[in-house]
Amino acid sequence: MSGGPSEFVGRRPLQIATRREADVPIVSISGSCTMEQSTRIGEALEPLAVDPAVKVLILDVRDLDFIESSGLGGVIAAFIKCRDRGAELRVVGPAPAILRVLEITRLDKLLRICDSLESAMPS
Amino acid sequence: MVRSDGVKEIVVPNDLVSAKRPEELILEEVSHCGYDESATFAIKLALEEAMTNAVRHGNRSDPSKRIHVRYTVNFERIEILVRDEGPGFVPDQVPDPTLPENIDRPNGRGIMLMRAYLDEVEYCEGGRAVRLVKLKRSEGG
Numbered sequence: 494m495s496g497g498p499s500e501f502v503g504r505r506p507l508q509i510a511t512r513r514e515a516d517v518p519i520v521s522i523s524g525s526c527t528m529e530q531s532t533r534i535g536e537a538l539e540p541l542a543v544d545p546a547v548k549v550l551i552l553d554v555r556d557l558d559f560i561e562s563s564g565l566g567g568v569i570a571a572f573i574k575c576r577d578r579g580a581e582l583r584v585v586g587p588a589p590a591i592l593r594v595l596e597i598t599r600l601d602k603l604l605r606i607c608d609s610l611e612s613a614m615p616s
Numbered sequence: 617m618v619r620s621d622g623v624k625e626i627v628v629p630n631d632l633v634s635a636k637r638p639e640e641l642i643l644e645e646v647s648h649c650g651y652d653e654s655a656t657f658a659i660k661l662a663l664e665e666a667m668t669n670a671v672r673h674g675n676r677s678d679p680s681k682r683i684h685v686r687y688t689v690n691f692e693r694i695e696i697l698v699r700d701e702g703p704g705f706v707p708d709q710v711p712d713p714t715l716p717e718n719i720d721r722p723n724g725r726g727i728m729l730m731r732a733y734l735d736e737v738e739y740c741e742g743g744r745a746v747r748l749v750k751l752k753r754s755e756g757g
Contacts, residue, residue, distance in 0.1 A: 594661075
């Protein structure tokens with residue numbers, strides 16, 4: 494993130510979509526996770542995080558350009574629910590700005606972060 | 617509202633939708649003053665954290681309370697004061713979310729993010745207000 498003035502940081506609306514590939518649930522979030530809609534991420538992840546049939550839950554953030562700490566809280570809550578029943582939450586493709594947020598908060602040590610969707614899929 | 621000392625002030629109701637208005641006004645000025653994308657990200661993130669803390673923790677989601685924001689944005693620095701109408705708090709008593717025993721707590725990372733992205737973060741008025749400063753020379757930080 495560098496360069497000239499920008500009017501557009503964090504102005505794309507948050508969009509969340511869930512799909513399955515090879516029966517693995519993939520929650521894709523794009524745009525900006527801002528304070529007034531930060532609970533949406535947790536709400537999207539929670540039912541999958543507690544589903545006994547889900548062994549790996551993938552969170553695709555490749556098109557996410559902003560997230561604040563309440564949105565991160567929804568991710569952490571889902572991570573804990575997965576971990577506590579032996580499942581795994583994998584995070585795919587954070588952009589440099591998002592990765593820096595994860596590094597500052599040390600969540601890069603807690604979450605499994607994958608470079609690509611392919612590498613996140615269970616083998 | 618622009619005060620006689622040039623500082624601008626806006627007061628908004630205590631909810632997360634209304635809390636967006638100061639952010640929009642400040643980011644317009646940040647863009648006008650030529651701050652880069654990294655600095656814009658930093659200010660946006662810090663404002664989101666400060667306003668969320670004011671709504672939820674300071675004013676405890678009380679709809680009868682308000683949030684007061686004073687700010688100056690110029691070509692050298694951005695300075696913002698966010699003040700709630702709650703009882704205040706002691707920042708040092710907030711658990712460090714990076715400690716192993718706290719690492720998986722869903723909450724508590726807002727203050728850490730503000731400190732990481734800004735040049736100055738100072739709590740005052742017994743924890744009811746937080747002063748945020750971003751310097752132009754530290755863009756990218």
